[in-house]
Amino acid sequence: MPGMISFALLWSMVMSVGHVHAFTLIPGPHCLSKRCADLPLGQIGRSKIPFQRPRGRWSDGPKRFSSLNMNLFGSETITTKKGDRAYIVGADIKRNRYKTLESSWEVDDSLDELQRLCETAGLVVLGREFQSMQNPSPSTFIGAGKVEALAKTVKTLEIDVVVFDDELSPAQGRNIQTILGEDVRVLDRTMLILQIFAQRARTREAKLQVQAAQMKYMMPRLQYFMTEGAGMEARGGGGGGGKNLKGMGESQIEADKRLFRKQLQNVEKEMEEVKQQREVYRTKRRERDNLPIIAIVGYTNAGKSTMLNKLCGSEEVYADDLLFATLDPTTRKLRLPGGKEVLVSDTVGFIQKLPTKLVSSFRATLEEIEDASLILHVVDAASPLAQQQIWSVQNIIEELMLEDTPQILVLNKMDACDKEKIESPAWLRIHERVIPECTVATSAKSGDGLAELLDIVEEALLQLSVMIECLLPYSASDLLAEIHKVGTIIQEDFQESGTRVVAYVPPSLRNKLEKYSTTGTR
Ligand SMILES: Nc1nc2c(ncn2[C@@H]2O[C@H](COP(=O)(O)OP(=O)(O)OP(=O)(O)O)[C@@H](O)[C@H]2O)c(=O)[nH]1
Ligand SMILES: [Mg+2]
Structure with missing residues (x-):
């Protein structure tokens, strides 16, 4: 993943030059954690998207490809319709790369989340199933027999869209599509998230970012069409060179490829222009204000935007009981109790199984985190999956090489959660292992705990x-x-x-x- 490597390198360079580690902390981060650890328990407790799905399908051959190519990537067309009948499919993979001892998501929990994502995209989920397996099948992800059975279910329930909970390789996607038939659309989690992002993007930059992410997601899939995507590897079929391309002239394929590359280049060029404008703005802002930036980071739907609104006394940032309500970073000025001013930045929510290359497409949001002196990691403490979500966010923070930025863990939605559970030793242990700094409990909805949060922010900034x-x-x-x-x-x-x-x-x-x-x- 060369893109990711260069991004990571860039990131580490930025981090190694102007960040907190270049300076002496007074009196040092340990003091901060100690002090917060001493806070009394109580009300304030202690404590990384769709390609626009072609109007055709993965199994669509070249007959459609050259005509699809024109509007696949550039359009804002949503590939699933509101009200489409959906069926979701997962796999309990023993060697899941996302699974660690502490952060394991049960397959049903992950499917619950996928269902919410489907609903966010306007789909009606009519059923689900999963298969336990050691490793996913390279040709059909779940077993080929299981896909055959799925085809029957899909027919009986008159399903329009089948959504897989893990990213499918081009070959898997195509093979599954072939077995399920032309009338069903096959999506994976990444495509679904991209689709939601496409629905939500408001600014020119967010739209460009979604478009670029979609095209990058599409690239290997198109490549597959053009080279070996003919067949049914699962059935021993398939033929190099691509039956997909039968009947399609060499020059047409080359023209399609060129067109695609050109489109991607155009999008990237436009993004570069927007990026430069933003860079100028950021530099000016830095020179003008020199205010510390506090980034609000966390799992999607944790209450980040509600918190920004409450802290900054505005209702301007869209907050809703939806996954990925926020896509564009928003920054507001805030006066701390002692009179100092800071900039508070709301960011796009994270979600488990989010491919890092996809996260890195959202550079604008990430750059706000990169500039941050302090991260407020907001958690929906009322969620039964709060601990897994903390770990998922932490993993993404680490993948982005931001783990050295001081963090405050904000246990939000305290009004809706079981306080005894939150204050239990098991919970506290989790935080001690994940978070280097300290924890505070809040309700962004009622405002409880926000004054204490600001005190802690003020003290943390002083210590930094x-x-x-x-x-x-x-x-x-x-x-x-x-x-x-x-x-x-x-x-x-x-x-x-x-x-x-x-x-x-x-x-x-x-x-x-x-x-x-x-x-x-x-
Ligand atoms: N009960 C309760 N609900 C809250 C609290 N904070 C936020 N919510 C609700 O949680 C939902 C999500 O809030 P948002 O502020 O949009 O969450 P977010 O983290 O910005 O979500 P994304 O932008 O989708 O990542 C909304 O329905 C809020 O009203 C809280 O402290 N208590
Ligand atoms: Mg939000």
């Missing part, structure tokens, strides 16, 4: 600050004003040659003050 001692000439009054705005003044004397200041400031401001330093950083 660095102490400076400098002599600022009177001509640098703008810098003095900035120290007042974002820092904590310890001492301030007006001398003949300028203002002598001792203060705690965010690391970014320390860099600007370096040339006026009298002692350097302590």
